[in-house]
Amino acid sequence: MKNISRKWPVRFEVFILRIFFLFAAIECLASSKALVGDAIIDGVSRELIFNSAILVKDDRIIGIVATDDIPLGYSVIRLERMTLMPGMINGHEHPLLHKHDYQNGHLQASSAYKALLGLATMQRWLQHGWTTIRVMGDGDIFYGNQAIRKAVEEGVFKGPRITGAAHYISTTGGGGDINFLSPEQIVIPDGLIADGPDEIRKAIRTEIKYGSDWIKIMVTGAFHSVGDDPKNIAFSDDELLAAVSEARRHNVPVAAHAHALEGINKAVRVGVRSIEHGTYLNDESIRLMVKHGTFYVPTIYVGDYYANSGKLLAQGKNDDPYLSYRAEWLSNIGKAHDAGVKVVVGVDLGGYSIEPEAYAREFATLIEAGLSPMSAIKAGTSVAAEMLRWDDRIGSIKPGMLADIIAVQGNPLEDIATLEFPTFVMIGGKIVRTP
Ligand SMILES: [Zn+2]
Numbered sequence: 424m425k426n427i428s429r430k431w432p433v434r435f436e437v438f439i440l441r442i443f444f445l446f447a448a449i450e451c452l453a454s455s456k457a458l459v460g461d462a463i464i465d466g467v468s469r470e471l472i473f474n475s476a477i478l479v480k481d482d483r484i485i486g487i488v489a490t491d492d493i494p495l496g497y498s499v500i501r502l503e504r505m506t507l508m509p510g511m512i513n514g515h516e517h518p519l520l521h522k523h524d525y526q527n528g529h530l531q532a533s534s535a536y537k538a539l540l541g542l543a544t545m546q547r548w549l550q551h552g553w554t555t556i557r558v559m560g561d562g563d564i565f566y567g568n569q570a571i572r573k574a575v576e577e578g579v580f581k582g583p584r585i586t587g588a589a590h591y592i593s594t595t596g597g598g599g600d601i602n603f604l605s606p607e608q609i610v611i612p613d614g615l616i617a618d619g620p621d622e623i624r625k626a627i628r629t630e631i632k633y634g635s636d637w638i639k640i641m642v643t644g645a646f647h648s649v650g651d652d653p654k655n656i657a658f659s660d661d662e663l664l665a666a667v668s669e670a671r672r673h674n675v676p677v678a679a680h681a682h683a684l685e686g687i688n689k690a691v692r693v694g695v696r697s698i699e700h701g702t703y704l705n706d707e708s709i710r711l712m713v714k715h716g717t718f719y720v721p722t723i724y725v726g727d728y729y730a731n732s733g734k735l736l737a738q739g740k741n742d743d744p745y746l747s748y749r750a751e752w753l754s755n756i757g758k759a760h761d762a763g764v765k766v767v768v769g770v771d772l773g774g775y776s777i778e779p780e781a782y783a784r785e786f787a788t789l790i791e792a793g794l795s796p797m798s799a800i801k802a803g804t805s806v807a808a809e810m811l812r813w814d815d816r817i818g819s820i821k822p823g824m825l826a827d828i829i830a831v832q833g834n835p836l837e838d839i840a841t842l843e844f845p846t847f848v849m850i851g852g853k854i855v856r857t858p
Contacts, residue, residue, distance in 0.1 A: 454852070455480045457497040459490055460830055464508035466804040466819035469797065471836070477507060479826040482852040486822040502830045502847055502858065508800065509818055510554025510583075510827035510850060511842065512807035513782060515678075515699055515720045515769025518544050518568055519561035523734035523776050526601060526648060529562030529613040538567030544774040545571060545582040550856055551779040552845035554827040555584040555807075555817055557769070559678060559699065560591030560599070560639045562613030569634040581855055584827075586811055588639035590615035591680065592626050592666070597657035598641040598680065602650025603736065614641060620665030627669045638670045638677045640695075643686035646741045647729070653682035653702065653744070660689065667693045676812070678720075684708065691717045697810055699769065702748070704755055712764045718810040720769035721756050723788040728772060728781065757793025766794065767810050768803030783842040796836040826852040 456479045463472040465487065476493050478485035493499060519537040521544075522528030541561075548556065558568045566589045575582035591614045593599025599614015617626040627638050642658045644651035651657070658666070670677045676696035681687040684703045691698060691711040697718040701708065712719060726745045729735055760766045766789065770782045789799040808818025816825050830847035848856035 455497045456852075457493045457499045458502065458507055458828060458830075458849075459493075459499060460502040460505040460507040462506045462834065463487060463820065464506060464797070464800060464835070465821065466509040466801060467821070471506070471834070477820055477828060479828070479849070479852050482825055484820055484822060484824045484826050484828075487820060500847075500854075505830040505832055505846060505858075506834055506841075507820070507828060507830050507847075508835070509804040509820055510829050510848070511552050511783070511803050512555040512557070512768065512811070512818060513548070513553050513770050513803075514557050514697075514718075514767040514807045514810060515559045515722050515771045516556050516587075516773075517561050517771070518548075518556065518558060518571070518774045519563045520773035521775035523729075523732075523773075524736050525562055525773055526603070526613055526736060530601070530610060534563050534565040534567050537561070537563050538570055540775040541567055542571050542574075542580060542582065545575070545585070546580070547779040548782065549581065549583045549850065550848065551782065552829040552831070552842065552848055553583055553782065554829070554848070554850045555586070555811070555813070557637065557678075557807075557811060558585060558587030558589070559637075559680075559769075559771070560588050560614065563589075564611050566633050572634070581850075583850070584817065586636055586813070588635045588637045588678065589630060589633060590626075590635075591639045591641050592617055592623065592630070593641040594618050594657045594662070596651060598643070598645030598648045598651050598653075600648075600651070602648070618662075620661050623662050623665050624669045627666060627673075627675075631673050631675055636675060638666065638675055639699075640666050640677060640679055640690075642679045642681040642690050643683040645680065646682070646726070646745060647735055647737050649737045649740075656683050656686040656689070658686070663689060663693055667695060691715050697767070699771075702752055704759065706758075709755075709759045709762050709764060712759065713762055716765070718765045718767050718806075719756075719759055720767045720810075721752075721789075721792075722769045722771035722785070723753065723756070723792065724781075724785045725771040727784075727788065728777075753788075753792040756789070760792070760794055760798065765806050765809065766798075766802050767807045768799070780843040783840075786839050786842055790839060796839055799839065800835065800842075826850075830858075 518541040572585040593614035679690035679695040682702040805818040808814040
Protein backbone atom coordinates (compact mmCIF):
# COMPACT_ATOMS: atom_id res chain seq x y z
CA MET A 424 0.00 0.00 0.00
CA LYS A 425 2.87 2.33 0.96
CA ASN A 426 4.74 1.56 -2.28
CA ILE A 427 1.70 2.21 -4.49
CA SER A 428 0.97 5.52 -2.81
CA ARG A 429 4.58 6.61 -3.51
CA LYS A 430 4.47 5.54 -7.17
CA TRP A 431 1.55 7.76 -8.25
CA PRO A 432 3.07 11.12 -7.30
CA VAL A 433 6.33 10.25 -9.21
CA ARG A 434 4.39 9.35 -12.39
CA PHE A 435 2.33 12.50 -11.97
CA GLU A 436 5.50 14.63 -11.70
CA VAL A 437 6.88 13.10 -14.93
CA PHE A 438 3.57 13.75 -16.64
CA ILE A 439 3.56 17.41 -15.53
CA LEU A 440 7.18 17.82 -16.62
CA ARG A 441 6.40 16.35 -20.08
CA ILE A 442 3.44 18.73 -20.48
CA PHE A 443 5.69 21.63 -19.38
CA PHE A 444 8.38 20.77 -21.97
CA LEU A 445 5.74 20.27 -24.68
CA PHE A 446 4.29 23.74 -24.02
CA ALA A 447 7.80 25.22 -23.81
CA ALA A 448 8.62 23.72 -27.23
CA ILE A 449 5.37 25.02 -28.74
CA GLU A 450 6.04 28.45 -27.23
CA CYS A 451 9.59 28.37 -28.58
CA LEU A 452 8.31 27.46 -32.05
CA ALA A 453 5.72 30.17 -31.93
CA SER A 454 8.07 32.94 -30.84
CA SER A 455 11.22 31.86 -32.76
CA LYS A 456 11.01 32.27 -36.51
CA ALA A 457 13.55 31.97 -39.31
CA LEU A 458 12.64 34.00 -42.40
CA VAL A 459 14.15 32.63 -45.62
CA GLY A 460 13.79 34.51 -48.90
CA ASP A 461 15.93 34.62 -52.06
CA ALA A 462 17.92 37.59 -50.73
CA ILE A 463 18.14 40.07 -47.85
CA ILE A 464 18.60 43.84 -47.90
CA ASP A 465 19.67 44.64 -44.34
CA GLY A 466 19.30 48.44 -44.74
CA VAL A 467 22.97 49.24 -44.11
CA SER A 468 25.15 46.99 -46.33
CA ARG A 469 26.04 47.95 -49.92
CA GLU A 470 25.09 44.56 -51.38
CA LEU A 471 22.32 41.98 -51.19
CA ILE A 472 22.89 39.09 -48.78
CA PHE A 473 22.25 35.59 -50.19
CA ASN A 474 21.74 32.07 -48.76
CA SER A 475 20.83 33.49 -45.37
CA ALA A 476 17.97 33.55 -42.91
CA ILE A 477 16.79 36.25 -40.52
CA LEU A 478 16.24 34.86 -37.02
CA VAL A 479 13.46 36.47 -34.99
CA LYS A 480 12.57 35.75 -31.37
CA ASP A 481 9.59 37.46 -29.79
CA ASP A 482 9.65 41.09 -31.00
CA ARG A 483 13.38 41.24 -31.81
CA ILE A 484 15.85 40.29 -34.53
CA ILE A 485 18.42 37.78 -33.24
CA GLY A 486 20.64 37.98 -36.33
CA ILE A 487 21.29 36.81 -39.88
CA VAL A 488 22.71 33.27 -40.27
CA ALA A 489 23.50 30.95 -43.20
CA THR A 490 20.41 28.93 -44.15
CA ASP A 491 22.34 25.74 -43.20
CA ASP A 492 22.88 27.09 -39.68
CA ILE A 493 19.28 27.76 -38.61
CA PRO A 494 19.19 26.54 -34.99
CA LEU A 495 16.75 23.86 -33.84
CA GLY A 496 13.48 25.16 -32.46
CA TYR A 497 12.97 27.88 -35.09
CA SER A 498 9.91 27.63 -37.31
CA VAL A 499 11.07 28.31 -40.87
CA ILE A 500 8.97 30.68 -42.99
CA ARG A 501 9.92 30.30 -46.66
CA LEU A 502 9.34 33.31 -48.92
CA GLU A 503 10.40 32.01 -52.31
CA ARG A 504 11.35 34.43 -55.11
CA MET A 505 11.15 37.29 -52.58
CA THR A 506 13.60 39.78 -51.08
CA LEU A 507 13.47 40.52 -47.36
CA MET A 508 14.19 44.04 -46.11
CA PRO A 509 13.45 46.34 -43.16
CA GLY A 510 9.91 47.74 -42.92
CA MET A 511 9.61 51.04 -44.79
CA ILE A 512 9.64 54.38 -42.91
CA ASN A 513 7.61 57.28 -44.28
CA GLY A 514 9.40 60.39 -42.97
CA HIS A 515 6.66 62.90 -43.87
CA GLU A 516 2.95 62.20 -43.79
CA HIS A 517 -0.49 63.56 -42.88
CA PRO A 518 -2.73 60.59 -42.03
CA LEU A 519 -5.83 62.67 -41.24
CA LEU A 520 -5.93 64.66 -44.52
CA HIS A 521 -8.72 62.51 -45.93
CA LYS A 522 -9.62 64.49 -49.09
CA HIS A 523 -7.49 65.58 -52.05
CA ASP A 524 -8.81 69.10 -51.48
CA TYR A 525 -7.53 68.90 -47.94
CA GLN A 526 -8.31 72.41 -46.63
CA ASN A 527 -12.00 72.03 -47.48
CA GLY A 528 -11.84 68.49 -46.08
CA HIS A 529 -10.56 69.95 -42.80
CA LEU A 530 -13.50 72.36 -42.58
CA GLN A 531 -16.10 69.69 -43.43
CA ALA A 532 -15.24 66.83 -41.06
CA SER A 533 -15.13 66.39 -37.29
CA SER A 534 -11.93 65.39 -35.55
CA ALA A 535 -13.51 62.05 -34.62
CA TYR A 536 -14.40 61.28 -38.26
CA LYS A 537 -10.88 62.22 -39.37
CA ALA A 538 -9.39 59.97 -36.68
CA LEU A 539 -11.53 56.99 -37.78
CA LEU A 540 -10.46 57.40 -41.41
CA GLY A 541 -6.90 58.04 -40.20
CA LEU A 542 -6.85 54.71 -38.36
CA ALA A 543 -8.13 52.87 -41.45
CA THR A 544 -5.46 54.68 -43.50
CA MET A 545 -2.67 53.75 -41.08
CA GLN A 546 -3.75 50.10 -41.19
CA ARG A 547 -3.67 50.11 -45.01
CA TRP A 548 -0.17 51.60 -44.89
CA LEU A 549 0.99 48.83 -42.55
CA GLN A 550 -0.45 46.23 -44.95
CA HIS A 551 1.62 47.91 -47.69
CA GLY A 552 4.88 47.60 -45.76
CA TRP A 553 5.07 50.99 -44.02
CA THR A 554 5.94 50.05 -40.46
CA THR A 555 6.81 53.56 -39.20
CA ILE A 556 5.23 56.95 -39.96
CA ARG A 557 6.47 60.42 -38.99
CA VAL A 558 3.36 62.63 -38.82
CA MET A 559 4.11 66.17 -40.00
CA GLY A 560 0.94 67.80 -38.68
CA ASP A 561 -2.63 67.24 -39.79
CA GLY A 562 -5.71 69.24 -40.71
CA ASP A 563 -7.25 68.52 -37.33
CA ILE A 564 -8.17 70.89 -34.52
CA PHE A 565 -7.71 68.26 -31.84
CA TYR A 566 -5.18 65.44 -31.56
CA GLY A 567 -6.67 62.59 -33.59
CA ASN A 568 -3.27 61.34 -34.74
CA GLN A 569 -2.05 61.17 -31.12
CA ALA A 570 -5.20 59.22 -30.20
CA ILE A 571 -4.44 56.68 -32.97
CA ARG A 572 -0.83 56.42 -31.75
CA LYS A 573 -2.00 55.79 -28.18
CA ALA A 574 -4.53 53.14 -29.18
CA VAL A 575 -1.98 51.35 -31.39
CA GLU A 576 0.70 51.44 -28.65
CA GLU A 577 -1.82 50.04 -26.17
CA GLY A 578 -2.50 47.18 -28.59
CA VAL A 579 -6.17 48.08 -29.11
CA PHE A 580 -5.60 48.28 -32.88
CA LYS A 581 -2.89 47.03 -35.23
CA GLY A 582 -1.00 49.84 -36.91
CA PRO A 583 2.44 51.21 -37.77
CA ARG A 584 4.75 52.88 -35.26
CA ILE A 585 3.84 56.57 -35.11
CA THR A 586 5.98 59.56 -34.22
CA GLY A 587 5.86 63.23 -35.17
CA ALA A 588 3.95 66.47 -34.72
CA ALA A 589 0.19 66.66 -34.21
CA HIS A 590 -0.02 70.04 -36.01
CA TYR A 591 1.95 72.22 -38.37
CA ILE A 592 2.62 75.58 -36.72
CA SER A 593 1.93 78.43 -39.13
CA THR A 594 1.84 82.23 -38.96
CA THR A 595 -1.36 84.11 -39.89
CA GLY A 596 -1.79 83.98 -43.67
CA GLY A 597 0.85 81.22 -43.95
CA GLY A 598 0.68 77.71 -45.39
CA GLY A 599 -1.35 76.37 -42.45
CA ASP A 600 -3.96 79.14 -42.42
CA ILE A 601 -7.33 79.23 -44.24
CA ASN A 602 -6.86 82.12 -46.67
CA PHE A 603 -9.84 81.69 -48.99
CA LEU A 604 -12.79 82.82 -46.83
CA SER A 605 -14.11 86.34 -46.28
CA PRO A 606 -12.89 88.16 -43.14
CA GLU A 607 -16.37 87.76 -41.61
CA GLN A 608 -16.04 83.97 -41.57
CA ILE A 609 -14.29 82.88 -38.41
CA VAL A 610 -12.96 79.31 -38.69
CA ILE A 611 -10.25 77.33 -36.95
CA PRO A 612 -7.59 76.71 -39.63
CA ASP A 613 -5.98 73.35 -40.45
CA GLY A 614 -2.64 74.52 -39.00
CA LEU A 615 -1.93 75.76 -35.48
CA ILE A 616 -1.68 79.55 -35.95
CA ALA A 617 0.92 81.41 -33.87
CA ASP A 618 2.45 84.86 -34.39
CA GLY A 619 5.47 86.28 -32.61
CA PRO A 620 8.00 84.43 -30.43
CA ASP A 621 5.68 84.19 -27.40
CA GLU A 622 2.77 82.59 -29.26
CA ILE A 623 5.17 80.24 -31.02
CA ARG A 624 6.70 79.16 -27.68
CA LYS A 625 3.20 78.57 -26.31
CA ALA A 626 2.20 76.56 -29.41
CA ILE A 627 5.30 74.39 -29.02
CA ARG A 628 4.64 73.80 -25.31
CA THR A 629 1.05 72.83 -26.13
CA GLU A 630 2.17 70.42 -28.86
CA ILE A 631 4.61 68.72 -26.49
CA LYS A 632 2.06 68.67 -23.66
CA TYR A 633 -0.31 66.60 -25.84
CA GLY A 634 2.28 64.13 -27.06
CA SER A 635 4.10 65.55 -30.11
CA ASP A 636 7.71 64.33 -30.19
CA TRP A 637 8.53 66.52 -33.20
CA ILE A 638 7.73 70.19 -33.86
CA LYS A 639 6.67 71.08 -37.40
CA ILE A 640 6.94 74.71 -38.50
CA MET A 641 5.80 76.26 -41.78
CA VAL A 642 8.79 78.53 -42.37
CA THR A 643 7.67 79.50 -45.91
CA GLY A 644 4.44 79.44 -47.89
CA ALA A 645 3.21 76.19 -49.44
CA PHE A 646 2.19 74.91 -52.89
CA HIS A 647 -1.07 73.16 -52.02
CA SER A 648 -2.66 75.71 -49.67
CA VAL A 649 -4.60 78.70 -50.96
CA GLY A 650 -3.51 82.34 -50.75
CA ASP A 651 0.14 82.12 -49.71
CA ASP A 652 3.34 81.99 -51.76
CA PRO A 653 5.89 79.15 -51.47
CA LYS A 654 8.59 81.66 -52.44
CA ASN A 655 7.80 83.88 -49.41
CA ILE A 656 9.30 83.47 -45.95
CA ALA A 657 6.49 83.40 -43.39
CA PHE A 658 8.52 83.15 -40.17
CA SER A 659 10.52 86.19 -39.04
CA ASP A 660 14.06 85.58 -37.78
CA ASP A 661 13.03 85.98 -34.13
CA GLU A 662 10.07 83.57 -34.59
CA LEU A 663 12.36 80.98 -36.16
CA LEU A 664 14.92 81.33 -33.39
CA ALA A 665 12.19 81.12 -30.71
CA ALA A 666 10.82 77.92 -32.28
CA VAL A 667 14.15 76.12 -32.43
CA SER A 668 15.39 77.25 -29.00
CA GLU A 669 12.08 76.35 -27.28
CA ALA A 670 11.97 72.90 -28.88
CA ARG A 671 15.64 72.32 -28.06
CA ARG A 672 14.99 73.03 -24.35
CA HIS A 673 12.55 70.10 -24.43
CA ASN A 674 14.95 67.95 -26.51
CA VAL A 675 12.32 67.78 -29.26
CA PRO A 676 13.60 68.06 -32.86
CA VAL A 677 12.19 70.59 -35.34
CA ALA A 678 11.12 69.83 -38.91
CA ALA A 679 10.98 72.91 -41.14
CA HIS A 680 8.65 73.10 -44.12
CA ALA A 681 10.61 75.37 -46.48
CA HIS A 682 10.42 76.03 -50.23
CA ALA A 683 11.96 79.51 -50.55
CA LEU A 684 15.75 79.51 -50.66
CA GLU A 685 16.28 81.98 -47.81
CA GLY A 686 13.77 80.10 -45.66
CA ILE A 687 15.72 76.87 -46.19
CA ASN A 688 19.09 78.41 -45.41
CA LYS A 689 17.89 80.31 -42.34
CA ALA A 690 16.21 77.20 -40.93
CA VAL A 691 19.36 75.12 -41.43
CA ARG A 692 21.52 77.81 -39.80
CA VAL A 693 19.36 77.97 -36.63
CA GLY A 694 19.56 74.18 -36.29
CA VAL A 695 16.35 72.45 -37.42
CA ARG A 696 16.81 68.68 -37.69
CA SER A 697 15.11 68.28 -41.06
CA ILE A 698 14.20 70.37 -44.09
CA GLU A 699 10.88 69.37 -45.67
CA HIS A 700 10.57 69.87 -49.47
CA GLY A 701 13.53 72.30 -49.77
CA THR A 702 12.38 73.02 -53.32
CA TYR A 703 14.48 76.07 -54.17
CA LEU A 704 17.70 74.93 -52.50
CA ASN A 705 21.07 75.90 -53.98
CA ASP A 706 24.75 75.01 -53.49
CA GLU A 707 24.90 77.15 -50.33
CA SER A 708 21.93 75.18 -48.85
CA ILE A 709 23.73 71.93 -49.65
CA ARG A 710 26.94 73.18 -48.01
CA LEU A 711 24.98 74.29 -44.92
CA MET A 712 23.05 71.00 -44.65
CA VAL A 713 26.30 69.00 -44.80
CA LYS A 714 27.90 71.29 -42.19
CA HIS A 715 24.94 71.09 -39.76
CA GLY A 716 24.07 67.42 -40.43
CA THR A 717 20.55 68.46 -41.48
CA PHE A 718 18.33 65.71 -42.91
CA TYR A 719 16.57 66.46 -46.19
CA VAL A 720 13.05 65.13 -46.91
CA PRO A 721 12.25 66.34 -50.45
CA THR A 722 8.78 64.70 -50.91
CA ILE A 723 8.93 64.69 -54.73
CA TYR A 724 6.22 62.28 -55.85
CA VAL A 725 3.30 64.24 -54.32
CA GLY A 726 3.98 66.99 -56.90
CA ASP A 727 3.86 64.46 -59.73
CA TYR A 728 0.69 62.89 -58.35
CA TYR A 729 -1.21 66.19 -58.26
CA ALA A 730 0.26 67.87 -61.37
CA ASN A 731 -2.61 68.77 -63.74
CA SER A 732 -5.00 66.58 -61.70
CA GLY A 733 -7.58 69.29 -61.04
CA LYS A 734 -8.02 67.84 -57.56
CA LEU A 735 -6.56 70.76 -55.56
CA LEU A 736 -8.13 74.07 -54.64
CA ALA A 737 -4.67 75.61 -55.23
CA GLN A 738 -4.17 73.71 -58.50
CA GLY A 739 -3.15 76.75 -60.55
CA LYS A 740 -0.59 77.79 -57.98
CA ASN A 741 0.87 74.29 -57.95
CA ASP A 742 1.23 73.30 -61.58
CA ASP A 743 3.31 75.90 -63.40
CA PRO A 744 6.02 76.46 -60.79
CA TYR A 745 6.24 72.75 -59.98
CA LEU A 746 6.38 71.40 -63.53
CA SER A 747 8.69 74.06 -64.95
CA TYR A 748 11.16 73.62 -62.11
CA ARG A 749 10.98 69.83 -61.56
CA ALA A 750 14.08 68.84 -63.58
CA GLU A 751 16.30 71.43 -61.88
CA TRP A 752 15.02 70.47 -58.43
CA LEU A 753 15.66 66.77 -59.02
CA SER A 754 19.17 67.55 -60.19
CA ASN A 755 19.77 69.55 -56.97
CA ILE A 756 18.48 66.66 -54.84
CA GLY A 757 20.98 64.36 -56.57
CA LYS A 758 23.73 66.91 -55.98
CA ALA A 759 22.80 67.20 -52.30
CA HIS A 760 22.93 63.42 -51.89
CA ASP A 761 26.31 63.20 -53.65
CA ALA A 762 27.65 65.97 -51.39
CA GLY A 763 26.73 63.93 -48.30
CA VAL A 764 23.32 65.34 -47.32
CA LYS A 765 21.22 62.63 -45.67
CA VAL A 766 18.18 62.35 -47.96
CA VAL A 767 15.09 60.67 -46.43
CA VAL A 768 11.93 59.18 -47.96
CA GLY A 769 8.89 61.28 -47.08
CA VAL A 770 5.72 60.96 -49.12
CA ASP A 771 3.34 63.78 -48.11
CA LEU A 772 0.37 62.42 -50.10
CA GLY A 773 -2.04 62.62 -47.16
CA GLY A 774 -4.46 59.97 -46.05
CA TYR A 775 -7.69 58.22 -46.95
CA SER A 776 -8.25 59.43 -50.53
CA ILE A 777 -4.91 58.02 -51.75
CA GLU A 778 -4.45 54.45 -53.02
CA PRO A 779 -2.00 52.77 -50.61
CA GLU A 780 0.39 51.51 -53.29
CA ALA A 781 1.11 55.09 -54.46
CA TYR A 782 3.30 55.98 -51.46
CA ALA A 783 6.22 53.71 -52.45
CA ARG A 784 6.61 55.66 -55.71
CA GLU A 785 8.71 58.17 -53.77
CA PHE A 786 11.56 55.62 -54.01
CA ALA A 787 11.38 55.73 -57.83
CA THR A 788 11.52 59.55 -57.89
CA LEU A 789 14.61 59.53 -55.64
CA ILE A 790 16.24 57.15 -58.13
CA GLU A 791 15.24 59.57 -60.89
CA ALA A 792 16.98 62.31 -58.88
CA GLY A 793 20.20 60.30 -59.00
CA LEU A 794 20.21 58.02 -55.94
CA SER A 795 21.10 54.37 -56.57
CA PRO A 796 18.25 51.93 -55.84
CA MET A 797 20.12 50.78 -52.69
CA SER A 798 20.61 54.39 -51.51
CA ALA A 799 16.91 55.10 -52.10
CA ILE A 800 15.97 52.05 -49.99
CA LYS A 801 18.31 53.21 -47.21
CA ALA A 802 16.65 56.66 -47.41
CA GLY A 803 13.38 54.92 -46.49
CA THR A 804 14.87 52.60 -43.85
CA SER A 805 18.17 53.18 -41.98
CA VAL A 806 18.67 56.86 -42.86
CA ALA A 807 15.06 57.67 -41.98
CA ALA A 808 15.51 55.85 -38.66
CA GLU A 809 18.60 57.96 -37.94
CA MET A 810 16.59 61.13 -38.59
CA LEU A 811 13.98 59.91 -36.08
CA ARG A 812 16.75 59.10 -33.56
CA TRP A 813 15.30 55.58 -33.59
CA ASP A 814 18.24 53.91 -35.36
CA ASP A 815 18.87 51.83 -32.23
CA ARG A 816 15.54 50.02 -32.74
CA ILE A 817 14.30 50.20 -36.38
CA GLY A 818 15.48 50.74 -39.98
CA SER A 819 17.95 47.86 -40.31
CA ILE A 820 18.17 44.10 -39.90
CA LYS A 821 20.71 43.66 -37.12
CA PRO A 822 20.77 41.79 -33.80
CA GLY A 823 18.68 43.52 -31.13
CA MET A 824 16.54 45.58 -33.52
CA LEU A 825 12.74 45.38 -33.45
CA ALA A 826 11.57 42.79 -36.00
CA ASP A 827 9.94 45.15 -38.51
CA ILE A 828 10.55 43.13 -41.69
CA ILE A 829 8.84 43.02 -45.08
CA ALA A 830 9.24 40.88 -48.20
CA VAL A 831 8.66 41.96 -51.80
CA GLN A 832 8.45 39.95 -55.03
CA GLY A 833 11.72 39.63 -56.96
CA ASN A 834 14.59 42.08 -56.52
CA PRO A 835 13.70 45.72 -55.72
CA LEU A 836 17.16 46.85 -56.87
CA GLU A 837 16.14 45.78 -60.40
CA ASP A 838 12.48 46.83 -60.16
CA ILE A 839 11.77 49.41 -57.46
CA ALA A 840 8.02 49.31 -58.24
CA THR A 841 7.89 45.99 -56.40
CA LEU A 842 7.89 48.04 -53.15
CA GLU A 843 4.34 49.16 -54.01
CA PHE A 844 2.97 45.69 -53.19
CA PRO A 845 4.86 43.95 -50.36
CA THR A 846 3.78 40.32 -49.99
CA PHE A 847 4.81 39.76 -46.36
CA VAL A 848 4.78 42.21 -43.45
CA MET A 849 6.01 41.67 -39.88
CA ILE A 850 5.97 44.38 -37.21
CA GLY A 851 7.59 43.81 -33.82
CA GLY A 852 7.82 40.07 -34.60
CA LYS A 853 4.08 39.78 -35.36
CA ILE A 854 3.09 38.76 -38.90
CA VAL A 855 0.35 41.03 -40.25
CA ARG A 856 0.51 40.01 -43.93
CA THR A 857 1.45 36.72 -45.58
CA PRO A 858 1.77 35.90 -49.31
ZN1 LIG B 1 3.42 67.86 -45.81
